[in-house]
Every structure is written in C-alpha cells, then in structure tokens.
Amino acid sequence: MNTSTETTVNEQTLSLPVMEYFYTLQGEGFHQGKAAYFIRLAGCDVGCVWCDVKESWDVSKHPLKSISHLVDQVKQTPARIVVITGGEPLMHDLTLLTSALQESGFQTHIETSGAYPLSGNWNWICLSPKKFKAPLPELINKADELKVVIYHKSDFDWAEKYAALVNPTCKLYLQPEWDKAAEVTPQIIDYIKANPQWQLSLQIHKYINVP
Ligand code: SF4
Numbered sequence: 001m002n003t004s005t006e007t008t009v010n011e012q013t014l015s016l017p018v019m020e021y022f023y024t025l026q027g028e029g030f031h032q033g034k035a036a037y038f039i040r041l042a043g044c045d046v047g048c049v050w051c052d053v054k055e056s057w058d059v060s061k062h063p064l065k066s067i068s069h070l071v072d073q074v075k076q077t078p079a080r081i082v083v084i085t086g087g088e089p090l091m092h093d094l095t096l097l098t099s100a101l102q103e104s105g106f107q108t109h110i111e112t113s114g115a116y117p118l119s120g121n122w123n124w125i126c127l128s129p130k131k132f133k134a135p136l137p138e139l140i141n142k143a144d145e146l147k148v149v150i151y152h153k154s155d156f157d158w159a160e161k162y163a164a165l166v167n168p169t170c171k172l173y174l175q176p177e178w179d180k181a182a183e184v185t186p187q188i189i190d191y192i193k194a195n196p197q198w199q200l201s202l203q204i205h206k207y208i209n210v211p
Contacts, residue, residue, distance in 0.1 A: 015064040016092050017042040019056045020211075023077040027205030029126055030145045030171045031109065037079035038211070039070055039097075044087040046113050046133040050151055050177050056087040071100050084120075085111040094120030111147075114139035129162050140165045147201055150184045151177040156191055163197070173201035 019040045026036040040053070042062035055061070074082055082101050084094060090112050098108045098120035109124040114135025118125075127143035129135040146166050148159035156174075163172055174192065176185045192198045205211065 014068075014096065015066045016070075016094075016097060017059045017062045018065040018070070019053075019062045019087065021065075021070065021073055022211050023079055024210045025205060025208075026081070026083060026109075027203050027208075027210070028175060029147050029173050029201045031081065031124070032201065032204060034081060035079060036081040036083045036109070037074045037077055037106075038083045038085060039074075041084065041086045041089045041092055043091045045091070046088055046115055046130050048130050048132055050149075050179060052178060053087070059087075059091075067097050067100050070097065071104055074101065074106060075104060080105075080107055081109055082106045083109045083111060088113055088115060090114075090116035090118060092119075098122065112139065114143075118142060127162075127166070131158065135162075137165075141167050143167065143170050145171045145173065147173040147175055149175050149177050150188055151180055153184070153187055156187075159198075172198045174198050175201035175203065178203060178206060 019042045021039045023037045026032055026034050040056060042056050043059035044057045089110060101108050102121060107123040108121065110122050111126045111128060113130045113133060114127045115133040117136060118139055124144050125142055126145040126147055127135060127139055128147045128149065140162065143166050146162055148155065159174060174188045176188055188200060192200055
C-alpha cells in the first residue's frame with residue numbers, strides 16, 4: 001500500500017517504491033547460496049521489534065522506480081533468480097513487476113510475512129510469518145517454504161502452529177534471530193534433531209559479508 005494520496009494510478013502500477021536493489025547470494029532458506037538479484041521494496045507496517053531493515057518501513061523515504069528500470073538493472077547481471085523482498089512487498093500490487101521479470105526469463109521469488117493479499121506470479125514463495133501481524137490463510141497454503149525466525153524458545157510452538165497449516169510439500173526452516181543467535185541457535189539445533197522435518201536456515205550473507 002502506498003501511503004501517498006498524491007500518487008497516481010499510473011505510478012502505482014508501473015513504478016514501485018524501492019529501498020535498494022543489488023546482485024548477491026541468497027543467504028537464507030531453501031535457495032541459500034544461490035546467486036540472486038534482490039529488489040527490496042519500501043513500506044512495512046508489520047512492526048517486528050527485532051527488524052533489521054527498519055529503514056524500509058517508511059515508504060515516503062524511498063524513491064519510486066519504474067518496473068522497466070528495475071528489469072533493465074537485473075538484465076545487466078547474469079542473474080536467473082530475482083528475489084522481491086522488503087519491507088513487506090505485498091503491500092504493493094506486484095502483478096506487473098513479476099510479469100515483466102518472467103517475460104524476460106527470470107525466476108520470481110518472494111519473501112513475505114503473508115500479512116497482505118498475494119499479487120503477482122511466483123516461482124517460489126517464502127512465507128515468514130510474524131507474531132506482530134498474522135499471515136492471511138490464502139498465503140499459508142501457497143507457500144513453498146515456511147521460514148520462522150526464532151527469537152525466544154516459545155517461538156518453537158508458534159512455528160509448529162504454521163507448519164500444521166502449510167501444504168505438505170512446503171519446506172520448513174527455523175532461523176535464529178541475528179542478535180539472539182548465540183542463545184537460540186543451540187536450542188534450534190536440539191529442536192531440529194528432535195523434529196527432523198525442520199531444517200536450519202542461517203543468514204549466511206551476514207557471515208560472508210555480502211548484502
Ligand atoms: S515484516 Fe520484515 S520488514 Fe517488516 S518489520 Fe518484520 S522483519 Fe521488518
């Protein structure tokens with residue numbers, strides 16, 4: 001959702017507020033370690049207390065970029081995968097962006113809290129639900145990957161609540177919250193050993209110092 005009441009329909013459909021875009025390695029989850037072009041859209045009202053991209057929240061602080069410009073930027077790299085992240089990217093209508101990327105031969109991946117209706121065409125949906133704003137049921141059963149950030153040991157029960165709702169083929173990941181990693185990673189390891197349907201996701205981009 002764009003908070004500016006002056007934004008035109010044309011801008012809403014052909015341009016999106018973008019905080020940053022860059023070519024790197026996917027650091028998390030099922031596609032961890034693969035080269036991917038990231039487009040980080042601005043805007044989020046989910047309000048995670050431990051959010052590591054709070055500067056993305058205020059959509060008015062980030063410029064609108066045209067979809068054609070974004071696709072052109074991706075084309076300048078050998079990327080095959082484009083990850084749309086945020087912020088909460090589904091605050092925006094992503095139909096045209098994903099169509100343009102797929103028409104250019106790119107695989108479209110999204111990382112979302114699931115708090116807003118799904119738009120766009122996706123080759124991979126990573127649902128990372130947050131306690132602060134519940135995901136919509138329509139998102140839960142479309143997820144290819146469920147990635148739950150563990151901040152406190154009570155989060156394991158919360159993760160199981162969503163694991164029971166996703167599609168049976170959905171991959172299940174537990175990821176330590178970065179600032180709590182020293183405390184919760186050993187708990188996650190023990191939990192996965194006892195519950196091997198889950199896998200560990202580490203934010204490897206933070207260990208190898210890439211964006
Ligand atoms: S959903 Fe993502 S961007 Fe939004 S507050 Fe939570 S961690 Fe930050």
